[in-house]
Amino acid sequence: MTATEVTERDVVRVVLPRGGAAHDLRAVRVVLHREFLRFVSDRTRMVSSLLQPVLWLFVMGTGLGSLVRDSIPGIDFRTFMFPGMIAMTVITTGMFSAASIVWDREFGFLREMLVAPVGRGAIVLGKCLGGALMATSQGVLILALAGLVGVPYAPGLLLTLLGEMFLAAFTITAFGTLLAARMKSMQSFFGVMQMAIMPMVFLSGAMFPLANLPSWLHVLTTVNPLTYAVDPMRHAVFGYLNVPPQVDAVLNPGIVWFGWRLPIGLELGVVAAFAVVLLGVAIAQFKRSE
Numbered sequence: 001m002t003a004t005e006v007t008e009r010d011v012v013r014v015v016l017p018r019g020g021a022a023h024d025l026r027a028v029r030v031v032l033h034r035e036f037l038r039f040v041s042d043r044t045r046m047v048s049s050l051l052q053p054v055l056w057l058f059v060m061g062t063g064l065g066s067l068v069r070d071s072i073p074g075i076d077f078r079t080f081m082f083p084g085m086i087a088m089t090v091i092t093t094g095m096f097s098a099a100s101i102v103w104d105r106e107f108g109f110l111r112e113m114l115v116a117p118v119g120r121g122a123i124v125l126g127k128c129l130g131g132a133l134m135a136t137s138q139g140v141l142i143l144a145l146a147g148l149v150g151v152p153y154a155p156g157l158l159l160t161l162l163g164e165m166f167l168a169a170f171t172i173t174a175f176g177t178l179l180a181a182r183m184k185s186m187q188s189f190f191g192v193m194q195m196a197i198m199p200m201v202f203l204s205g206a207m208f209p210l211a212n213l214p215s216w217l218h219v220l221t222t223v224n225p226l227t228y229a230v231d232p233m234r235h236a237v238f239g240y241l242n243v244p245p246q247v248d249a250v251l252n253p254g255i256v257w258f259g260w261r262l263p264i265g266l267e268l269g270v271v272a273a274f275a276v277v278l279l280g281v282a283i284a285q286f287k288r289s290e
Helices: 021-041 043-071 077-106 109-114 120-143 155-180 186-202 215-222 227-238 245-251 264-289
Strands: none
Touching: 021 043, 021 077, 021 120, 043 077, 043 120, 077 120, 077 155, 077 186, 077 227, 120 155, 120 264, 155 186, 155 227, 155 264, 227 245, 227 264
């Protein structure tokens, strides 16, 4: 058959998948599923993410509790630290999930994802949702230890903490994704990650009360996004405890702006606002980076 004999019906047509919201949602599901498979296959990562918060809670918490036992009667200091250790688990797992972006870039898989006929936003959203779900599942394991530190297994409390964990996990994963958007090597990312994690954890009130702080330290805690995730969880825990009012005022003072204590709903709104902004910036970075 000559070239002139080739008719239109003999030409193989290339059909591109249709775009739209349904197509992007499928891409989100695929990326999320891949993140889940990677997470469950990496047992070393799962164990290491849990080990540090458990050590802080039961070793450091016990040691510090022996020093402040007389000043906080009626409550175990580890009970105070418990919400902070949940936050530590969430932030560690969320940031490690974002590190997979750098790994995919090094091995070329990220470029294959970015040239797929889907929106960059769908890929980033899938990454963030996957990281948030994995971080929340890790937080559930810490939540299972609640009874060992005097936190009741009340269904309302557990559901509240679960929702707050997911919101915090999504925000942290979006932040990690933003950092990973321009990183070219795992060494660089882990260096920046450690530089970001430790100040955020220490300045969130996870390990010390926010009451009676020096003014400079109070300012640093109020500009830390993680503070607005830890305080609602601690407020939920203390709502189910019988704590003397003077002790509650010291250990659970809330976040104060110019003498005004923020409502819990506003604190959660601040975390959600951070999540939306960080997700938007991360998507913009991905559109520019490749």
